[in-house]
Every structure is written in structure tokens, then in C-alpha cells.
Amino acid sequence: MKALTTIQSRFVPVNIENIDTDQIIPARFLKATTREGFGENLFRDWRYYNDDESKTRADFPLNMSQFDGEILVAGKNFGCGSSREHAAWAILDYGFRVVVSSFFADIFRNNALNNGVLPVQVSDEFLQRIFLQDNNTELTVDLEQQTIRINSTGEQEHFDINSYKKTCLLNGYDDIDFLLSNKADIETFEKQRV
Amino acid sequence: MAKSLFEKIWEKHVVKTIDDGPSVLYIDKHFIHEVTSPQAFTGLNKRGIRVFRPQQVVATADHNVPTLNQHLPIKEELSRLQVEALIKNCAEHGIELYGLGHPFQGIVHVIGPELGITQPGMTIVCGDSHTSTHGAFGSIAFGIGTSEVEMVFASQCLLQSKPKLMRINVEGVLNKGVVSKDIVLYILSKISASGATGYAVEFAGSAIRSLSMEARMTICNMSIEMGARCGMIAPDETTFAYIKGRKFAPQGAEWDKKVAEWKQLFSDADAPFDQEVFINAAAIEPMITYGTNPGMGIGVSETIPTTETINDTDRSGLAKSLAYMGLEQGAAIKGQKIDYVFIGSCTNSRIEDLRMVASFVKGKKKADGVEVWIVPGSKQVEAQAIQEGIDKIFEEAGFQLRQPGCSACLGMNEDKIPAGKYCISTSNRNFEGRQGAGARTLLASPLTAAAAAVTGVITDVRELLN
Ligand code: SF4
Numbered sequence: 231m232k233a234l235t236t237i238q239s240r241f242v243p244v245n246i247e248n249i250d251t252d253q254i255i256p257a258r259f260l261k262a263t264t265r266e267g268f269g270e271n272l273f274r275d276w277r278y279y280n281d282d283e284s285k286t287r288a289d290f291p292l293n294m295s296q297f298d299g300e301i302l303v304a305g306k307n308f309g310c311g312s313s314r315e316h317a318a319w320a321i322l323d324y325g326f327r328v329v330v331s332s333f334f335a336d337i338f339r340n341n342a343l344n345n346g347v348l349p350v351q352v353s354d355e356f357l358q359r360i361f362l363q364d365n366n367t368e369l370t371v372d373l374e375q376q377t378i379r380i381n382s383t384g385e386q387e388h389f390d391i392n393s394y395k396k397t398c399l400l401n402g403y404d405d406i407d408f409l410l411s412n413k414a415d416i417e418t419f420e421k422q423r424v
Numbered sequence: 425m426a427k428s429l430f431e432k433i434w435e436k437h438v439v440k441t442i443d444d445g446p447s448v449l450y451i452d453k454h455f456i457h458e459v460t461s462p463q464a465f466t467g468l469n470k471r472g473i474r475v476f477r478p479q480q481v482v483a484t485a486d487h488n489v490p491t492l493n494q495h496l497p498i499k500e501e502l503s504r505l506q507v508e509a510l511i512k513n514c515a516e517h518g519i520e521l522y523g524l525g526h527p528f529q530g531i532v533h534v535i536g537p538e539l540g541i542t543q544p545g546m547t548i549v550c551g552d553s554h555t556s557t558h559g560a561f562g563s564i565a566f567g568i569g570t571s572e573v574e575m576v577f578a579s580q581c582l583l584q585s586k587p588k589l590m591r592i593n594v595e596g597v598l599n600k601g602v603v604s605k606d607i608v609l610y611i612l613s614k615i616s617a618s619g620a621t622g623y624a625v626e627f628a629g630s631a632i633r634s635l636s637m638e639a640r641m642t643i644c645n646m647s648i649e650m651g652a653r654c655g656m657i658a659p660d661e662t663t664f665a666y667i668k669g670r671k672f673a674p675q676g677a678e679w680d681k682k683v684a685e686w687k688q689l690f691s692d693a694d695a696p697f698d699q700e701v702f703i704n705a706a707a708i709e710p711m712i713t714y715g716t717n718p719g720m721g722i723g724v725s726e727t728i729p730t731t732e733t734i735n736d737t738d739r740s741g742l743a744k745s746l747a748y749m750g751l752e753q754g755a756a757i758k759g760q761k762i763d764y765v766f767i768g769s770c771t772n773s774r775i776e777d778l779r780m781v782a783s784f785v786k787g788k789k790k791a792d793g794v795e796v797w798i799v800p801g802s803k804q805v806e807a808q809a810i811q812e813g814i815d816k817i818f819e820e821a822g823f824q825l826r827q828p829g830c831s832a833c834l835g836m837n838e839d840k841i842p843a844g845k846y847c848i849s850t851s852n853r854n855f856e857g858r859q860g861a862g863a864r865t866l867l868a869s870p871l872t873a874a875a876a877a878v879t880g881v882i883t884d885v886r887e888l889l890n
Contacts, residue, residue, distance in 0.1 A: 247741055248617065248717055252855040257834040261488065261502035263462035263509050265570075280843050280862035305740075307618045310651060310717075311855060312834075313553040314460065315569035335621060336587075336653055337553060341569035392585065394445030404571070406471070409579035412440070412448060413476075416581055419439045419450060 231346040233402030237328050238370045238381070240299035242291050244273070245361050249304055250311030251338065255320045257312075268316050269323030292324075296365045303330045303360050303369075308349075309338025318342045328371050330378065332357045343395050344404060350378050356387045373400060426692035428589055429658050430624045433564045433689070437547045439581060446583040452546040454480055454576045455532045456519070458510040459487040459836070460551030464574035465513040475517040477580045482541060483514050483521040486531045487552075488836040491799050491826035494524050503837065517577075528671075530802020530828045533557040533770035537641065538804055540670025544659040544686040549576060553648045554770050554852065560640035561667070562659035562689045564624070567648065587653045588698040590620055591691070593629040596705035601886040603780070604639035605772060605850065605869035607631065608646040609711035609721045611703060616737040617719035621651030623699065626691060631705035632657060637666040638776040645771045646852050649718040658690040710885050712757055713854050713867040715745040720854075722757060724872065724884045730754045748856055749864050750844070757882050762846040762866070765790075765823075765877040766859070768799030769833035769851035772870050775808050777850065781874045782814040784885075790822040791880030797824050797839065799831040823877065835860045848876045 259271040277292055279285045286293050302321065308331035309317060318341040321329060329342065330350045342349045350371055352360075360369065360380060368381045373396060379386040391399075398404060409416075427435075439448040456464075461483075468475065475481060488503040498504035507524065514521040522528040528535055533554050536542040542558045548565035549555060551573045558565035568582065575582055594607055612619075625647050632640065640657050647655025664683055667673045674682045709723035720738055722728065729735075730753040734742055746753060751760070767773070767781055778800065790796050798818055800806040806828055809815055818825045832839040833851040835858065841847045843862025850873050854865040866882065875885040 246744075250717070250853075250855045252834075252853070252858050256857055256861070257836045260459050260836065261506055263506060264466065265463050275857045275861055280857070283861075307621070307651075310618065310621075311553065311853060313551060313567035313569055315463075315551075315571060318569070333618070333621070335618075335651060337567060337569060341571065344569065344571035392445060394442050394583075405583050406467075406571075406575050406578050408583070409448065409575055409581055410473070412581070413579065416439055416448070416450070416579055420580075423436075423450075 231402050231404045234327055234346055234348055234373055234399050236370065236372045237300055238368055239301050240366065241301040241303045241369050242297045242299060243361055244291050244302065244304045247305035248307045248310060251309055251314050251317040252311055254317040255314065260314060260316050265319050266323060268320035272320040272324045300326055301328045301330060301369050302326045306332045308334050310335040313337045315341040318345045318347055322347050330360065343399065346399065348373060348399060350389045352378060352387050352389060359385055426694040428691040428695040428697065429562060429626055429656060429689055430564065430589055433545055434586060446585045448581050449547060449584045450581055451549050451576050452480065453541060453548045455536055455550035456481060456483045456573065457487055457532050457552065458485050458506040460570050461573055462506060462509045463570045464577055467574040468577055473578055475519065475577045478518040480580060481519045483510060483519050484529055484532050484535055485510055485523045487830045489524055489829040490837050491829050491831045491839055494827045527803050530804065531770045531773065531830055533645065534774060534801030534805065537561065538802060540667050540673035543667060544663060544689050549582065554645050556647045556652065556655045557641050557645040557770055559654050559656035560637060560644040561663055562656060564654055564656065566654040587624045588622055590623040590699040590701065591626045591628055591697045592701045592703065594627065594631040594703045594705050595629040596631055598631060598705050598708065601710055601871060601889050602708050603869045603871055604635055604642045606708055606711045608643045609713065609867065610708045612646065612649055612719045613721040615650055615701060616735060617649060617717040618651045618737060620647065623652050625652040625655045627655060627657050633660065636776060637662060638774045642771055646718065649852055659686050710869060710872045712872060712882060714749065714751055714757055716748055716854055716856050718852065718854060718867060720745060724758055724882065728753055728755050728757060758884060760882040761880065762848050762876050762882065763794065764841050764845060764847035765794060765796040765873050766832040766847055766849040766851065767870055767873055768831050770801065771852045772850035773799060773801030773805065775805050777870045778805065778809050778814055781870050782817045784871060784874045785821045785878060786817050788821055788878045790877050794877060794880050796822065796877045797826055797832060799826045800828050802828050832859050834858060848873045
């Protein structure tokens with residue numbers, strides 16, 4: 231997993247609430263047996279017309295050339311629905327390292343953190359402030375300090391992250407490394423319960 | 425100290441807790457399928473390690489298998505590669521696989537309980553969000569992502585923080601024509617599709633106690649649609665009677681010992697909950713969804729909400745949702761024409777669901793222009809249906825009985841609903857594009873779906889019951 235400390239970047243706004251993982255990556259694109267290559271189908275059915283998959287929709291932010299950056303900003307309750315980790319892979323593969331929303335679904339939050347994508351949960355008000363900024367505005371996400379700042383206005387908010395997960399992300403460790411280092415305890419536990 | 429059902433099971437599975445961090449939670453059973461496991465096996469191989477406890481893992485192929493001609497090679501190449509990868513990975517790591525052609529094959533959340541693998545007091549995970557289904561037996565069961573599948577492979581453990589606890593009490597007697605799917609769609613319409621996010625939910629109350637195991641599974645299945653980490657119901661005599669004698673159920677003296685343990689699994693009288701919800705069963709009518717999340721449901725006799733009448737959670741999404749669905753604010757849902765009927769998925773594809781549909785349609789015919797697919801949850805359900813002659817009833821009604829799999833629940837195989845068409849579905853998700861790009865899904869109970877199959881429009885099934 232790639233470590234993450236500070237990200238300073240412009241952002242891509244997708245101002246829609248309750249974006250479920252079927253929208254992030256539709257089921258028909260889940261057939262790969264590797265983790266790579268999902269980025270091209272990120273938000274597939276919103277980027278293309280349903281009745282003609284060769285036509286892109288000019289009104290969807292990912293298709294608008296004025297938006298760019300490593301930060302995706304989305305409406306409340308992001309990543310609900312299916313547990314497919316492909317959603318986190320697609321976001322990472324597309325080039326995002328941070329997703330900002332005022333609420334994240336549980337499974338998505340874990341999946342993102344397990345892949346080096348940082349979910350930053352902000353207040354509803356702060357989220358609306360970000361959506362009001364123009365497309366050249368940069369945001370700064372500082373994981374060490376647990377802050378997110380709108381650079382042009384200096385507005386800043388603190389965000390929460392479990393300290394264990396924070397250490398993992400800052401160092402690029404994952405849970406498997408940690409669990410494997412606990413094998414002896416796990417085996418003792420197994421013996422004690424029978 | 426008084427403890428809840430959840431806490432009793434949780435505490436028995438904590439290996440250790442990291443300071444100011446999650447706990448290392450031991451997992452008893454791990455179900456896997458072809459779509460969310462290949463990358464986890466690749467991860468293991470890259471690290472040069474093997475599955476730690478392969479005998480605690482059970483595999484099946486369900487998500488993208490065809491539901492016609494399962495004896496033939498899978499036509500769609502990518503689907504075939506995933507199923508082949510599962511066969512190879514299971515063989516290499518010594519994992520039991522109930523793959524295509526096996527008499528136990530089926531949707532992962534249908535086969536676990538029906539084989540007696542799912543038991544009270546267990547921790548159960550699967551790389552699929554509807555793992556919450558297994559909570560109906562009084563277990564902690566939840567869906568995980570592929571990295572977590574790899575963690576359980578590597579260590580039989582997961583890092584988890586304890587969720588908050590919610591209890592949803594459903595008291596009273598259900599009306600005629602109202603079944604467990606209606607209960608859960610009703611709860612969803614009250615608390616919304618994010619109403620239980622961050623919580624483990626226990627379903628309790630007289631209306632829940634009176635349900636069969638299969639009906640309880642339907643409710644726990646959809647707890648994820650409220651955002652819940654898991655859903656659960658305390659085990660009781662109904663649970664024990666269901667498990668007894670199944671293939672992997674404990675036997676003899678072991679059975680008595682287990683039942684004695686399982687009887688301790690309930691929330692103590694004054695166990696603390698972070699939130700409690702009370703639902704009056706008598707207020708529930710047959711439900712149907714009109715929008716693009718499962719919380720957007722109404723009683724079949726009601727009208728679609730307007731921006732003024734809808735709850736706060738769904739207000740901002742209402743216009744977009746209805747535009748997608750081709751429906752109007754304030755309009756009646758009854759009488760809405762439908763094109764497809766899908767009876768299947770881990771929510772409603774068990775034998776009781778098929779029996780319910782069969783007893784309703786016996787002697788009736790499907791409406792012209794409507795296509796009806798019945799997809800049993802497993803090979804065992806399919807065999808049972810044929811043994812009971814249910815297949816004949818469907819055939820006479822013009823319903824297609826297909827072979828087991830997830831099918832049109834997520835439209836990964838060929839079973840897709842065309843863009844713009846309306847499908848009344850007994851599955852669990854009405855998200856945009858879930859059943860196929862542009863498909864319009866209305867979620868309902870098997871009974872309400874069967875009524876629509878016969879009339880061709882959304883119908884109040886109570887008017888057709890004598
Ligand atoms: S039937 Fe649908 S919800 Fe159930 S496991 Fe299959 S895809 Fe998931």
C-alpha cells in the first residue's frame with residue numbers, strides 16, 4: 231500500500247448524495263481477477279449515455295476538462311450498498327487519493343483505507359463550502375494534523391481517523407502485515423476456546 | 425452486567441484489542457465466491473503464504489453464473505475465467521467448493537443456512553454485503569471487502585471496531601398479504617437507507633418471533649440496506665428446529681451441548697442499546713419501492729411522495745430518482761405497468777418464497793407482455809421445488825423457472841433488464857443500473873411480485889386473496 235501524508239490538489243466535485251458502489255463501478259465491470267484497470271469504468275453509467283456507450287455525457291464532472299486533481303468531493307453517504315472493493319480500486323486507479331464527503335458507508339470506508347485512499351469526513355456545512363469554490367481552488371489534506379483546508383479562503387476543518395489506521399496509512403503498512411505478526415496470539419486463542 | 429446478544433458473541437471472539445484501535449476479531453466461518461476472491465488469492469500468493477484455516481472456508485459460484493444450461497461451458501469469457509480461477513484457487517488451498525454442477529451449489533447466503541453451516545453464536549464473514557443474512561440465526565455476520573477476505577485467509581481474523589447497537593422492535597400481528605419482506609421495506613421507509621449506518625441491529629418483538637427462519641433471513645438480509653454493519657435475531661426453538669438434522673449441524677451429544685449454549689444467546693432484560701426503534705406490525709401494508717434506494721418505499725395503496733411530504737434524507741435525491749424511474753411525484757403506484765418480474769436473490773429465493781408464489785399463481789396465468797423469471801437460490805431449493813410439483817405450476821402460469829444464481833439481482837450474467845423497462849423484483853437493491861444499465865427496479869415481496877406478474881401492473885395483492 232502506498233503511504234499518504236499530505237495531499238495538495240485541485241478537486242473534482244460530484245455533488246450527489248447516496249452514491250452507491252453500483253454507481254462507482256457497475257457490476258458488469260467486476261469480472262477481472264486483478265486489482266488494476268478499474269479506473270476507466272469509474273462512474274461508468276454516469277460518464278456515458280445508457281443507450282449509447284460510445285457517447286460521453288458532457289455534463290458529468292469527470293468528463294469536464296476544467297475539473298482535475300487527486301481529490302474527489304462527493305455528497306453525503308458516499309459508498310453505500312455493495313461491499314465490492316472494486317469501488318475503492320476504481321477510485322485509486324483513476325488517480326484519486328482522497329475522497330471528501332459528509333458521511334461514508336462503513337464497508338467503503340474500510341475498503342478505501344485498506345487501499346491507501348483516505349476518506350475525509352467533514353461537516354455538511356464545510357462540504358457545501360467546498361462545492362461553492364471555483365474549479366481552480368486547491369484543497370490541502372494533512373493526515374498527520376488531521377486537517378483539510380480550502381487554500382484560497384483559509385477555511386479549515388479537523389477530521390477524525392482511527393489512530394491505528396492513521397499510522398498504517400502514514401507508513402504504508404496494511405492490516406495483513408499486522409495480523410500476520412499476531413499469529414502466535416491467534417493460535418493460543420484457538421487452543422483456549424476448545 | 426447486562427449484555428446484549430451482540431456483545432455476548434463479540435466478547436467470545438476478541439483475540440486482543442489494540443490501544444485506541446480496533447480489536448482482532450476471530451472469524452468462525454468464511455464464505456467465498458468467484459467475484460470478490462480472486463484478488464485476495466493473488467495477494468496471498470504474492471506474499472508467499474497459504475490459507476491459514478482452509479477447513480473454515482466454504483466456496484460457491486453464484487454471482488455471474490448463467491441461469492440457463494448450467495451443464496454447458498460458460499459462454500461469457502470473463503465470467504468463465506473467474507469461475508475457473510475459483511476452482512483452481514480452491515484446489516490449491518484445500519477449500520471445499522460447491523461449484524457449478526454440485527448438488528449444494530447456490531447463492532452463498534442461501535446455501536450456508538440450508539447446509540447447517542450457519543449456526544448461532546458464530547462470527548461469519550463473506551466478501552458480499554448481504555452476509556448479514558446469516559445473522560437471522562443469532563450470529564455476528566457481515567460483509568467484507570477483498571483486502572479483508574485476504575486478511576481472513578491469512579489469519580482467520582479481522583481488525584474490527586465495535587459498532588454501536590440498535591434494537592428494532594416489531595410488535596403485533598401482521599395483516600393478510602403482508603410478509604417479512606414488507607416488514608423490512610417498511611422499516612427502511614421509516615428509518616431510511618442510511619438510518620442504521622454504524623450500528624449492529626438486533627430485530628426483536630413478537631412479530632419477529634412469530635416468523636419462520638426463512639422469513640427472518642429476509643429481514644436480516646436487508647439490514648445492510650439501512651447501512652447497518654450487521655443484523656441479528658436471537659435464536660429460539662424455531663432456529664434450533666431449522667438447524668437440526670441438516671448436513672453440517674452438530675449431532676448426538678454435541679447437539680445437546682450446542683443447544684444449551686445457544687439458549688444463552690439473547691439480550692439480557694436491561695441490556696443497553698444506543699438506539700431503539702418501535703414498529704407496529706399492524707400498520708404495515710404490502711410495500712413497494714418507487715425510487716432508487718431501498719429506503720424509498722411506500723405502501724402499495726399510497727401515492728409517491730412529493731418534495732413536501734418526503735423525509736429529509738431523500739428530499740434532495742427525489743427529483744433525480746423519479747426522473748430515472750419515469751415516475752411522478754404524488755402519483756399512485758398501483759396500476760403502474762411492469763415489463764419484467766424477477767423472483768430470486770438471497771433475499772427471497774428460498775423454498776418458502778417459491779411455495780408462496782406457487783400457491784398464489786396456481787391456476788392463474790401471467791399477463792401478456794410480461795416476462796417472469798423465477799431463479800431458485802440453490803440446487804437444493806430447485807430440487808425441492810421440482811419434487812413438490814411447483815415447477816409445473818410455474819410452467820402453466822407461463823413463468824420461467826431457471827437455475828440457481830444471483831442472476832438479475834445484479835445483472836452480472838446475461839440476466840439483465842433492458843434500459844427503461846420496469847421490473848418488479850424480490851431482490852434487495854433498486855439502485856440505478858443495478859439490474860442492467862437504465863433498468864427500473866421496484867422492490868417488493870414475492871407475493872406482491874406474483875400479483876403483478878398476473879395482472880401486468882402494480883397490484884394490491886390483498887384484493888386478489890380470498
Ligand atoms: S443475490 Fe444479489 S445481493 Fe444476494 S449475494 Fe447475489 S448479488 Fe449479492
